[in-house]
Amino acid sequence: MPHRKPSPAHSAALGANPERARHHNRRVVLETLRQHGRLGRSDIAHLTRLTAQTVSNIVAELLDEGYLIELGRRRTARGQPPVEFAINADGGLTAGMEIAADHITTVLVDLSGDVRAQRVAPLPDLAVEAVQALAAAELARARATPGLPERLLGCGVVMPGPFDFEGTLTVGSTALPGWTGHDVTALMSAALGTPVTIENDATAAAVGEHLYGIGRNLRHFCLVYFGLGLGLGLMFDGEPYRGAFGNAGEIGHIPVVPHGEACICGRQGCLERYVSPAALRDALRRAGIDQIDADGIARLHAEGHPVVTGWIAQAGSLLAPVLGLLENLFDPETIVLGGAMPDSIIDALIAAAGPLPLSVARRGDRSVPRVQRGATGQFTAALGAAALPLLDATAPRLVRNPTNADEGEPAAADGASPS
Helix, strand or coil, X not given: CCCCCCCCCCCEECCCCHHHHHHHHHHHHHHHHHHHCCEEHHHHHHHHCCCHHHHHHHHHHHHHCCCEEEEEECCXXXXXXXXXEEECHHHCEEEEEEECCCEEEEEEEECCCCEEEEEEEECCCXXXXXXXXXXXXXXXXXXXXXXXXXXXXEEEEEECCCEECCCCCEECCCCCCCCECCCHHHHHHHHHCCCEEEEEHHHHHHHHHHHHCHHHHCCCEEEEEECCCEEEEEEECCEECCCCCCCCCCHHHCECCCCCCECCCCCECEHHHCCCHHHHHHHHHHCCCCXXXXXXXXXXXXXXXXXXXXXXXXXXXXXXXXXXXXXXHHCCXXXXXXXXXXXXXXXXXXXXXXXXXXXXXXXXXCCCCCEEECCCHHHHHHHHHHHXXXXXXXXXXXXXXXXXXXXXXXXXXXXXXXX
């Protein structure tokens, strides 16, 4: 019987068959212990809404496989104290890698969420084979750091989008030159020798800021990400929002200047042609300043160079209405600016964007600023990428073909599914 392509109008949550639910629930237990530290079985059952028997079975499996360690009994005033468990930090690593326009950033994170190694290497050649070779070498160098666990559970790889998630994963026309039409998942899995999860750089950056930066205490925020261009990561109720095909947040291609500069997407006057690291470097290049890195840009700003200060003024004025639009569309707790820009430039951009336009965010006294700089710097996207091998398995997801749901990943589990 021929495979019938599902209608986009018929999305459905994946069913909870026992095997799929078991894998999902294992990741839920791991993530709960990462968030809360040491817990007893009854604590885990209460937090996850899994049955006591399910938790007992999963904890036994994870102990046997080295993901958890037993800490002994909790000290209590009365009754039989419960045995507590915690993540075994040395039970394995996840890798995160950001492939940017001119560099590759790599981090290794243990199961407890601690960063155990980090590297940044220049990327002189964007050809597919060159990127594969450098990525493999950088992962090998990071894993050679003394004292690391041997087990690598997978690697999250982030790069500029947009992506096409129909069939094989491909990269669209505004991404890295030379990568259009390639199956990135297969290419990077082959190069790195480990399972790979591909993600949009801005979405991964939002995950990184949520786990490691100022987003740790926030459930709803937007992250305007300065990468190859300008992207937007969206965190809704503590989970990244990707959109139907993983391309939510392509704000760089919002037209802001009528009949403006030509953009690689084929239109004119797009936001990222004026507000992005590439736009700032273009302005400097026109002034005869070429081959300058982030530190050099920060120095020019500190010196009050007119090209840099002029660019900040123009970029801030173009960014301001977009920030107001984001507030009206998504009602976030805050908007974060981060990525491949010096901190001083981001701070100046925020100042240049003020006063911000009227929006739903103007609710009187606010404990959280409407707009603020992120806290994780150039490692934001790579840190988010390192969470992807586990995050993808714990996050509820939709599939577009309910008739073939048993071929997919774990569904959203409410704790009642079998172990």
